[in-house]
Amino acid sequence: MKNIIIRKLIVDENNELFDAQGMKYLEFESNFSRIREYSAVILESCPQQFLEGGLLEQQLSEIIKNGIKHGNQNDVSKKLKVWYDLRNRVRFIIEDEGRGFAQLEAWNDFYRRRQEALYNNDFDLFLQLAAYRGPHSDQFDGGSSLIAALEFWNGGMVYNEAKNKVGVVRWFSNGSYQ
Amino acid sequence: MEIQFFEDADGKSLVVKVSGDCDLYNAHHLFSDVTGRLSGGVYSVVYVDLSGSPYMDSSGVGALIRILQYTKSRSINLKFRGIEGTVRKVMRLSNILSIITEDRQ
Numbered sequence: 001m002k003n004i005i006i007r008k009l010i011v012d013e014n015n016e017l018f019d020a021q022g023m024k025y026l027e028f029e030s031n032f033s034r035i036r037e038y039s040a041v042i043l044e045s046c047p048q049q050f051l052e053g054g055l056l057e058q059q060l061s062e063i064i065k066n067g068i069k070h071g072n073q074n075d076v077s078k079k080l081k082v083w084y085d086l087r088n089r090v091r092f093i094i095e096d097e098g099r100g101f102a103q104l105e106a107w108n109d110f111y112r113r114r115q116e117a118l119y120n121n122d123f124d125l126f127l128q129l130a131a132y133r134g135p136h137s138d139q140f141d142g143g144s145s146l147i148a149a150l151e152f153w154n155g156g157m158v159y160n161e162a163k164n165k166v167g168v169v170r171w172f173s174n175g176s177y178q
Numbered sequence: 179m180e181i182q183f184f185e186d187a188d189g190k191s192l193v194v195k196v197s198g199d200c201d202l203y204n205a206h207h208l209f210s211d212v213t214g215r216l217s218g219g220v221y222s223v224v225y226v227d228l229s230g231s232p233y234m235d236s237s238g239v240g241a242l243i244r245i246l247q248y249t250k251s252r253s254i255n256l257k258f259r260g261i262e263g264t265v266r267k268v269m270r271l272s273n274i275l276s277i278i279t280e281d282r283q
Binding site: 033035036052053054055058061062065118123126127128130131139140141142143144145147148151152 | 201202203205206209232233234235236237238239240241243244246247250263264267268271272273274276277
């Protein structure tokens with residue numbers, strides 16, 4: 001039997017994913033050209049089995065990109081704050097100084113329609129909805145980062161009320177996304 | 179990232195070979211280069227070979243989706259080759275493997 005899976009971005013200010021106790025901390029200027037470099041710095045001490053090839057770096061870079069580009073508008077005077085814990089699982093809290101992800105509910109609606117199109121085998125509609133285009137999307141935005149993020153961060157992905165801070169966690173059972 | 183184009187003998191098929199990381203810094207070139215090459219309306223089949231690309235992010239996936247939309251709107255048959263490793267994982271996470279055609283040589 002075919003199942004429809006519709007995940008959602010959620011807002012929960014008091015979620016345990018925002019508990020930074022015991023986590024390491026780094027902050028970065030909002031330099032778009034250094035996003036992947038920032039990820040590499042954060043993951044310097046990450047156990048090899050959590051890296052999953054380049055997958056963890058890729059997913060972390062997407063969150064950092066969202067904070068630097070969409071949150072801080074590439075304003076180098078604005079900081080991106082990163083808390084991280086790479087023991088037993090990988091957990092991050094990333095906060096920017098922007099106005100927050102105002103399109104969060106619109107994105108959830110987009111994702112629901114996308115998944116329904118897939119469920120209904122409506123591939124023409126699914127292809128139209130394959131990537132999210134928001135009011136500020138440009139040629140550098142793929143439009144699929146949050147779709148993949150909801151899959152990858154299998155222990156949760158939560159925003160604060162201001163929607164400028166996200167907490168994520170990935171648990172490992174057999175060590176890799178298959 | 180490097181993008182190379184190869185034509186078959188009859189000039190109707192085009193192979194697009196992508197090498198290196200396809201990421202937020204260069205993925206827009208993939209879309210513009212490929213669609214620029216296709217704009218003449220000569221090709222009926224296009225193969226995008228990703229076997230030389232070890233890394234792709236959402237910008238790369240987005241470029242592929244836009245190429246898919248472009249080719250579909252012009253009835254060009256688009257097929258993918260060499261989707262492996264991290265690139266395959268990213269495309270699976272992005273849930274687009276179900277809408278592409280893979281050419282397993």
